[in-house]
Amino acid sequence: MSKVVIVFHSGYGHTQRVAEYVAQGAGEGAELLQITAEGELPAGGWDKLNAADAIIFGTPTYMGSPSWQFKKFSEATSKAWFTQAWKDKVFGGFSNSASFNGDKAVSLIALQTLAAQHGGIWVSLGILPSNTKAAQRTDLNNLGGSAGVLVQSPSDASVDEIPQGDLDTAKAYGKRVAEIAGRLA
Numbered sequence: 001m002s003k004v005v006i007v008f009h010s011g012y013g014h015t016q017r018v019a020e021y022v023a024q025g026a027g028e029g030a031e032l033l034q035i036t037a038e039g040e041l042p043a044g045g046w047d048k049l050n051a052a053d054a055i056i057f058g059t060p061t062y063m064g065s066p067s068w069q070f071k072k073f074s075e076a077t078s079k080a081w082f083t084q085a086w087k088d089k090v091f092g093g094f095s096n097s098a099s100f101n102g103d104k105a106v107s108l109i110a111l112q113t114l115a116a117q118h119g120g121i122w123v124s125l126g127i128l129p130s131n132t133k134a135a136q137r138t139d140l141n142n143l144g145g146s147a148g149v150l151v152q153s154p155s156d157a158s159v160d161e162i163p164q165g166d167l168d169t170a171k172a173y174g175k176r177v178a179e180i181a182g183r184l185a
């Protein structure tokens with residue numbers, strides 16, 4: 001079984017809910033590591049990341065980019081970068097924001113670039129978009145992403161009102177990353 005760690009920031013709980021779905025998909029043993037409001041990892045967090053087969057990054061999109069807390073974490077990963085400690089690990093990512101577009105793709109590309117800096121192997125979403133006239137918000141990948149998971153939490157939605165198709169997409173992606181990491185481990 002591959003060790004999957006989902007490291008994410010969430011200011012108001014919506015991205016946390018997405019992270020929980022990614023973890024469900026990744027299966028037993030998947031660990032959630034929440035970056036604090038100060039941009040720090042919980043105790044033991046770096047050891048968990050160093051031991052992971054796969055690392056999945058998650059961030060809300062704030063002003064068209066990852067949150068500053070996630071950015072602080074990404075700069076702190078430079079310590080692992082110096083020794084290429086995470087080289088050949090499997091990586092993935094997700095971003096959540098209020099608008100359908102909301103520039104989430106910019107955040108995902110930042111996550112993908114971070115993985116590339118570490119010499120990682122990035123996992124694409126691997127789900128065709130649901131984009132016909134009949135498409136529903138309950139469909140998998142109804143926001144039409146490809147690099148990773150895109151989630152839209154309407155600005156007035158509680159954490160329990162995130163469209164189910166987006167959450168199911170997050171779950172399917174967690175499963176895909178875990179399976180690919182398992183094949184390579």
Ligand SMILES: Cc1cc2nc3c(=O)[nH]c(=O)nc-3n(C[C@H](O)[C@H](O)[C@H](O)COP(=O)(O)O)c2cc1C
Pocket residue numbers: 009010011012013014015016060061062063064065096097098099100101102103153155
């Ligand atoms: C400071 C700030 C900036 C935001 N910028 C964007 C944005 O660029 N695009 C967008 O669609 N939503 C934006 N939002 C909305 C959040 O992405 C959205 O509410 C998201 O669900 C928050 O996730 P969280 O509860 O995990 O923090 C912004 C919210 C905040 C607080």
